[in-house]
């Protein structure tokens with residue numbers, strides 16, 4: 390069977406720019422465009438030329454190599470001709486290949502918000518589209534409030550679509566502008582429209598958490614153009630998330646066998662990277678639970694699940710993680726069974742038999758320590774250290790005899806008040822007793838610097854060790870508050886690892902996590918590979 394083509398339209402740089410807390414600079418827009426080109430969408434809507442300086446500059450040159458470069462804007466204003474409307478002229482003068490005009494498809498909104506008659510609205514729509522076509526643009530129309538409009542006055546909403554198609558619009562995109570429509574309503578309304586469905590699109594908002602479901606319902610009912618954004622950003626609760634829609638269309642029966650989306654297996658494999666790179670650009674943590682691309686999308690904590698996964702991954706994975714460039718992860722925690730430990734140990738090059746009694750001891754240690762506040766599902770490196778210690782595979786690289794920190798508030802030479810922090814660390818490396826002193830911008834920083842200042846014969850090996858992040862959480866430990874500190878580290882190989890420390894004292898918890906980070910780094914070059922019998 391020949392597959393029908395679905396066209397993907399990205400509006401990250403237009404509707405996504407309407408997200409609370411997100412502002413794109415010109416450089417951001419250029420970077421996001423490159424990501425979208427890597428992804429392989431058909432259209433990139435870059436913004437609204439004429440609305441602000443960044444967007445006008447962005448549209449002053451052609452910004453895409455492959456995708457259709459699209460500008461967004463309103464149809465002509467009431468009481469003006471197209472030629473006399475600077476907004477429409479800015480769109481037509483831009484370097485975009487296509488123009489997406491927004492216009493209202495709900496008669497009540499036309500009267501209320503625009504102050505014109507429904508008939509004048511249709512005339513303005515047709516006149517604007519024709520001007521766009523004459524200017525050599527591919528014209529799209531965003532039919533704002535289409536679904537609410539259809540429910541209120543189906544005849545007017547349908548005549549809006551017909552008018553736009555007759556005037557020369559390549560696509561009329563049906564918008565669920567306030568995001569309140571249900572998937573079954575979308576499917577019924579789209580099916581009932583007496584027009585060529587191959588020229589219809591869908592633009593869904595996520596106000597009921599169903600933007601993706603609404604988009605897929607519209608595709609089932611016949612639309613062939615899909616609008617959405619990277620990671621679902623967009624006005625209010627966001628837009629349909631392309632990071633969910635694309636793998637669903639590419640991999641799921643009922644879609645994958647019927648439609649071609651222009652994104653091959655290699656590009657699909659890149660989607661996890663693209664999603665996370667976009668979050669990096671927004672300077673926010675990626676959602677762990679994002680479908681397909683989240684770090685938990687193929688992660689399991691439960692012991693019963695880990696046991697079955699080891700026998701057949703499809704038991705708890707609806708698609709292979711590698712198909713979307715993600716990976717399976719089996720975590721160690723108090724929900725774990727021996728299977729979780731075996732899989733995690735194997736990933737770290739340690740093979741044990743399931744009936745090895747040391748595995749029971751390790752599982753007992755994990756659960757006891759988790760009950761005291763440790764959390765190993767986010768601290769893989771600390772788990773490796775615990776496992777090696779239990780198995781007799783952890784060398785004692787260095788021993789901490791004692792440490793001390795002090796914070797002093799005093800006046801500097803200019804009479805300003807400053808806080809000075811100092812740490813002293815005494816360690817033993819073999820027969821050598823080494824003492825280091827360091828000042829830092831706080832006690833943890835000073836301790837870190839002092840600890841790493843002189844590690845004797847190991848000093849060279851930690852030269853490229855870097856602390857990336859430091860998270861503190863106060864827990865109710867039952868007998869009083871305890872502090873859990875999670876430290877993220879990386880080295881010159883690019884590897885990142887996480888270590889955890891727990892104590893009623895925040896500095897002591899931090900010291901434990903720092904100590905484990907350095908020990909893990911040394912393990913990478915010095916670890917014995919064999920488990921002692």
Ligand SMILES: CC(=O)SCCNC(=O)CCNC(=O)[C@H](O)C(C)(C)COP(=O)(O)OP(=O)(O)OC[C@H]1O[C@@H](n2cnc3c(N)ncnc32)[C@H](O)[C@@H]1OP(=O)(O)O
Pocket residue numbers: 404407437439440441463464465466467491492493502503533566624
């Ligand atoms: C559903 C959506 O997401 S639509 C996308 C909305 N995105 C944006 O608005 C972001 C960019 N917008 C902007 O920068 C500004 O709103 C501009 C530059 C476009 C216009 O700014 P202003 O001229 O100050 O107008 P303002 O924003 O206050 O109001 C919009 C005007 O457009 C009119 N209008 C709204 N939609 C349409 C339309 N489809 N066709 C014609 N006119 C329209 C309104 O009636 C209103 O006119 P009025 O003030 O005479 O009543």
Ligand SMILES: CC(=O)C(=O)O
Pocket residue numbers: 404491531532533534564565566567592594
């Ligand atoms: C056009 C648009 O963003 C909407 O109607 O939601």
